[in-house]
Amino acid sequence: MTQEADILLYHIGQLLTMDGSEGPVKGQNMSKLDVLEDGAVAIKDGKVIAVGKTHDLKHIEAKEKIDCQGKLVTPGLVEPHTHLVFGGSREHEMALKQQGVPYLDILKQGGGILSTVQSTRETPEEELLEKARFHLNRMMSYGITTMEAKSGYGLDYETEMKQMRVAKQLQEEHKLDVVLTFLGAHAIPENYKDDPDTFLNEMIAMLPDIKEKNLAEFVDIFCETGVFSVEQSREYLQKAKESGFEVKIHADEINPLGGAEMAAEVGAISADHLVGTSDKGIQMLAENNVIATLLPGTSFYLGKEKHARARDMIEAGVSVALSTDFNPGSSVTENLQFIMNLAALNLKMTPEEIWHAVTVNAAHAIGRGDQAGIIAVGRAADIVIWDASNYLYIPYHYGVNHVNTVLKNGEKVFERGGWHG
Ligand SMILES: O=C(O)CC1=NCN=C1
Numbered sequence: 001m002t003q004e005a006d007i008l009l010y011h012i013g014q015l016l017t018m019d020g021s022e023g024p025v026k027g028q029n030m031s032k033l034d035v036l037e038d039g040a041v042a043i044k045d046g047k048v049i050a051v052g053k054t055h056d057l058k059h060i061e062a063k064e065k066i067d068c069q070g071k072l073v074t075p076g077l078v079e080p081h082t083h084l085v086f087g088g089s090r091e092h093e094m095a096l097k098q099q100g101v102p103y104l105d106i107l108k109q110g111g112g113i114l115s116t117v118q119s120t121r122e123t124p125e126e127e128l129l130e131k132a133r134f135h136l137n138r139m140m141s142y143g144i145t146t147m148e149a150k151s152g153y154g155l156d157y158e159t160e161m162k163q164m165r166v167a168k169q170l171q172e173e174h175k176l177d178v179v180l181t182f183l184g185a186h187a188i189p190e191n192y193k194d195d196p197d198t199f200l201n202e203m204i205a206m207l208p209d210i211k212e213k214n215l216a217e218f219v220d221i222f223c224e225t226g227v228f229s230v231e232q233s234r235e236y237l238q239k240a241k242e243s244g245f246e247v248k249i250h251a252d253e254i255n256p257l258g259g260a261e262m263a264a265e266v267g268a269i270s271a272d273h274l275v276g277t278s279d280k281g282i283q284m285l286a287e288n289n290v291i292a293t294l295l296p297g298t299s300f301y302l303g304k305e306k307h308a309r310a311r312d313m314i315e316a317g318v319s320v321a322l323s324t325d326f327n328p329g330s331s332v333t334e335n336l337q338f339i340m341n342l343a344a345l346n347l348k349m350t351p352e353e354i355w356h357a358v359t360v361n362a363a364h365a366i367g368r369g370d371q372a373g374i375i376a377v378g379r380a381a382d383i384v385i386w387d388a389s390n391y392l393y394i395p396y397h398y399g400v401n402h403v404n405t406v407l408k409n410g411e412k413v414f415e416r417g418g419w420h421g
C-alpha cells in the first residue's frame, strides 16, 4: 500500500496551529488560542497534508510515525529582527555597562555599533559566513525556522554589500528561511559625523544595486538621539519605498522621538523596540496596521527599568510580535524562548499573546505571513516538538532550551542531544 505520509505525529498533548488568523492577529484576538488536545499532524513532501485528533488520523500510513507522548507541538518559531552578520564581539563593553555608562554614550565614544563596524570591516567574508551560520544553527536549535537578518555593521558600500552577500548565501544554502534587511542607516560613521545627510544619501545610492542583486527585501533605519532624527528617517524610508522596498524602523528604543508615529505615516510593515512610544504613537500603529515588534531582551540587557508598553498596545488593537534583537552589543542571545519569558515578566504579556507574537505575528512582520508561523494543510511543515506538555510551560521555565525536535519543511533539522548521565 503506498504510504500516504512521510511522517505522522500523533498523541500530541497540545497542538497549537495558530490557524484561522487572516493577517496579523491584533489586540484582544491575541488572547484567543485554539488548542487541540491529543492532536496529530501528517506530513508529506515537506508539507502538512492533514491536521486533526489522533483518532482521526491514526489510520494514515506513514514512513515514520512519531508518538509525541503528550508533548506540546507548535509551528516553528519566527524570529523577525536580528543583526545576524557581524564580526568580533563586545564583551569588553560589559564593564562600561556595569559602571552605568549609557548605550548611546558608548556609541558616541566610538564604541558600540561603531566597534562592531570596525570588526566587520576587518573580517573576511568567508569568516563572516561561518560565524553567521553558527549563530543561525543555534537559533534553529531554539526552535526558530524562519528569521530575518540585517546588515548595518559596514556603513560603507563594500562592507554593507559583504554583509548582505553573506546573508543571501545563508538564504540560499541554509535549511532555515532567511529574510534580508538593509540597515546601512544603523549609525553615523566617524568620517561623516558632521554630515549625516551626505552619509544617508550614500546609503540611498546603494538601493538600486541592492535591488538589482536582490540582496534585501526590507530597508531599516535606527531612529534615535545621536543617530538619525525622525525627519531624516522619514525622508530615508520614503526614498526606500520609492525604490521598491518595504520598510521597518528601530523606533523609540531609548528616547521617545516619535518614531512610531512616523512609522505609521510612512506605512512601515513594522516598528521595532518602541520602549518610549507615546499613546498617540500606539494609536497610530493600531490605526495603520503597523506591527509592533518588541524586544524585551534589549531593555533587559541594557538594564532599563522601562519596557515597551505591550499591554497598552494590545488594548489599543496593535499586532505585537517578539524578537531576540540578536546582536553583539545590546541583546546578545539567540534564545527566543528566554524572550518569551521576559515578555511574560517584563511586558506582562499572557502566554496566549506570547505564542501569537513568536509565530504568526512575527511572520507577518517580515512579510512571511502566508508561509510561516502557522500549521495548516498545504503549508510547509515547519514544526517544533517541545519537552513540555503544555504551552504555559515555555514562558514559565526560563533560560534553558525546551526544544525536543525541530522539523523544517518536514525534515528533522534539530533533535535534542542525548544526555550521558
Ligand atoms: O548595538 C548594536 O549592535 C545593535 C543595535 N542597534 C540599535 N540598537 C541596538
Ligand SMILES: [Zn+2]
Binding pocket: 081, 083, 250, 325, 327
Ligand atoms: Zn535591532
